[in-house]
Amino acid sequence: MPTPGEIDLAEDIDKAQVAIKAFEIDYAVKYPKAVAKITDDADVLLEFIRYPAEHWIHLHTTNPIESTFATVRLRTKVTKGPGSRAAGLAMAYxxxxxxxxRWRAVDSPHLVALVRAGALFHKGNFSNGPSRSPRPITGHARIRGRLTNPQSTGFDDSS
Known part of the structure; x- marks a missing residue:
């Protein structure tokens, strides 16, 4: 019986699609909503395969926002609140x-520029085929232990 983990840990898109089909066959009757969600959103679920294999571990993260703010939440609880909104923002910052x-840096940071430029990766490996349009970056990238500006391309200082 396939599990959702087998879909997520597939080494290429073909094996992932086979795992999705097997999951659908085995669980469609018992869990129709879960199966519908996985099959309807398969392209989004499998998007990580289009990135370098070295970055997959970062993309399999379950809750990066919660981990980021765990320290802030803990400290705010211990101090019994910040007092004012301005003090709270300053403390959180x-x-x-x-x-x-203490955050973990991205594996193979040299590949980040290729990903941002829209380079193609097939089965986690760089492909010299035609590139796709760059992905919009909505958050900060983590490179060598420090935050980087998501709007900066790294090619010039005008962005």
């Missing part, structure tokens, strides 16, 4: 800034 020193 400083705690997040201090916590980023």
């Amino acid at each position: 400083k705690l997040t800034e201090a916590a980023q020193a």
